[in-house]
Amino acid sequence: MGMLFSLVAVIALAAIAFIGVKLGLLGLFGIILPYLAIIVFLAGFIMKVVKWGKSPVPFHIPTTCGQQKSLPWIKQNKLDNPSSTLGVIGRMALEILLFRSLFRNLKTDMKDGKVIYGSNKWLWLGSLAFHLSFFVVLVRHLRFFTEPVPGWVNMIDAVDGFMQMGVPHLLMTGVVLLAAGGYLFLRRVFNQQVRYISLAADYFPLFLIIGVALSGILMRYFIKVDIVKVKELTMGLATLNVSVPEGIGVIFFIHLFLISVLFAYFPFSKLMHLGGIFLSPTRNLVNNSREVRHVNPWNPEVHVHTYEEYEDEFRELMKEEGIPVEKE
Amino acid sequence: MYNGGKIITGLIIFVALATFPFYANFGKTVELPSELEAEPDEMHLGNIPLVNMRSEHMKLLDQWRDEVVRGGKRFIEYDGDEYEKSLQNGCLGCHEKQEFCTKCHTYAGVKPYCWSCHFAEGEEGLL
Numbered sequence: 001m002g003m004l005f006s007l008v009a010v011i012a013l014a015a016i017a018f019i020g021v022k023l024g025l026l027g028l029f030g031i032i033l034p035y036l037a038i039i040v041f042l043a044g045f046i047m048k049v050v051k052w053g054k055s056p057v058p059f060h061i062p063t064t065c066g067q068q069k070s071l072p073w074i075k076q077n078k079l080d081n082p083s084s085t086l087g088v089i090g091r092m093a094l095e096i097l098l099f100r101s102l103f104r105n106l107k108t109d110m111k112d113g114k115v116i117y118g119s120n121k122w123l124w125l126g127s128l129a130f131h132l133s134f135f136v137v138l139v140r141h142l143r144f145f146t147e148p149v150p151g152w153v154n155m156i157d158a159v160d161g162f163m164q165m166g167v168p169h170l171l172m173t174g175v176v177l178l179a180a181g182g183y184l185f186l187r188r189v190f191n192q193q194v195r196y197i198s199l200a201a202d203y204f205p206l207f208l209i210i211g212v213a214l215s216g217i218l219m220r221y222f223i224k225v226d227i228v229k230v231k232e233l234t235m236g237l238a239t240l241n242v243s244v245p246e247g248i249g250v251i252f253f254i255h256l257f258l259i260s261v262l263f264a265y266f267p268f269s270k271l272m273h274l275g276g277i278f279l280s281p282t283r284n285l286v287n288n289s290r291e292v293r294h295v296n297p298w299n300p301e302v303h304v305h306t307y308e309e310y311e312d313e314f315r316e317l318m319k320e321e322g323i324p325v326e327k328e
Numbered sequence: 329m330y331n332g333g334k335i336i337t338g339l340i341i342f343v344a345l346a347t348f349p350f351y352a353n354f355g356k357t358v359e360l361p362s363e364l365e366a367e368p369d370e371m372h373l374g375n376i377p378l379v380n381m382r383s384e385h386m387k388l389l390d391q392w393r394d395e396v397v398r399g400g401k402r403f404i405e406y407d408g409d410e411y412e413k414s415l416q417n418g419c420l421g422c423h424e425k426q427e428f429c430t431k432c433h434t435y436a437g438v439k440p441y442c443w444s445c446h447f448a449e450g451e452e453g454l455l
Contacts, residue, residue: 042343042346045342046343049335049339050335050339052335053329053332054329054330055330142348142349143437144437145349146352147435148434149434149437154437154439157439167386167390167440168386168438168440224383224384226382227382227432227436228361228382228432228435228436231436232358232360235358238352239355239356239357239358241357275342279335297330
């Protein structure tokens with residue numbers, strides 16, 4: 001149900017852009033909606049992160065996947081159970097750049113009536129391929145938003161296209177993005193457990209990103225558009241000196257509209273894991289719960305009646321009864 | 329806010345990265361590499377639609393390559409004249425590389441690998 005709904009929604013979005021451009025609403029799809037999308041994206045992103053920042057972390061809850069720092073002769077697992085900020089930075093970097101916790105993914109199965117666990121790296125591989133290629137694709141698009149195009153953007157393009165297949169040369173990340181997106185979708189379809197918990201909010205962003213990739217690939221290799229005019233439009237957006245040149249193909253506006261929807265939808269969706277991963281208390285806390293007392297930030301100040309105070313209060317009585325005291 | 333310093337630093341870095349195109353281009357005016365104006369039915373050498381040239385020329389070159397290398401058909405005939413299906417001797421025979429190729433390619437950040445083998449007149453080639 002969620003799957004069908006999301007698919008129809010993305011196709012409807014593409015159709016809206018198509019009809020809109022056919023009706024001549026170029027200014028709306030080329031200028032107004034992209035600007036609105038970027039504003040909603042930035043404002044929504046900031047508000048969401050600030051809201052998270054305002055939530056206290058009542059408990060000290062880093063996940064511990066290895067030996068905690070203990071006695072000197074017991075070897076600590078510094079990355080999986082960090083006891084210093086440096087360790088946490090290492091753990092977070094591996095998590096963010098290499099998705100280390102997905103690498104630990106296990107598959108549970110029944111064999112001869114027994115539960116068995118096996119290593120399962122496909123999700124790790126698929127999502128790493130998906131995210132990294134999406135990132136490279138995003139950075140590559142800076143050639144439409146810079147003039148002159150910086151050398152490093154050209155270099156990424158050259159490395160991405162080093163297979164030199166066809167004209168225009170095939171950019172590998174585009175293909176990988178589509179393939180990995182397809183894998184992530186098929187995983188939701190064929191893995192029963194994952195399918196059971198998948199909602200429209202899972203399918204929709206996936207279909208949207210696949211739609212963006214598909215329209216981009218169509219535009220680059222099959223339904224050509226005048227790239228110089230496209231850059232005239234995008235540079236207009238970047239320099240705040242907007243214009244929509246005549247004669248850009250409708251496929252470009254479909255691509256742009258799907259991206260606008262993706263950006264505007266971003267802060268209100270699961271895609272916020274972009275910011276969320278940095279704020280995961282199970283990952284970014286130092287596991288020093290035995291060394292340092294973690295105080296729940298919303299706790300009121302409690303006056304603690306310490307032993308010293310207790311002894312001060314009852315010292316004379318204690319002495320009379322012959323109870324040992326620390327201070328005479 | 330809890331850990332406000334770290335979170336706000338992170339947000340500032342994020343916004344700085346996300347808005348890069350806006351401040352990198354602030355106050356710039358971008359010159360177009362070329363003005364291409366063509367009527368929808370205008371043809372170049374009889375059968376090459378001019379209006380598509382900027383978006384479709386790579387397909388044409390690809391097609392020419394196959395026709396020449398695999399089919400041995402080297403020439404287009406038009407108006408009694410023969411034109412060679414060739415980048416060096418055809419296109420660049422009349423058009424100048426800098427104006428005709430390089431400007432737009434640099435502008436769009438597309439580096440064709442034509443020039444790994446072919447070269448314009450007056451350039452140092454592989455020979």
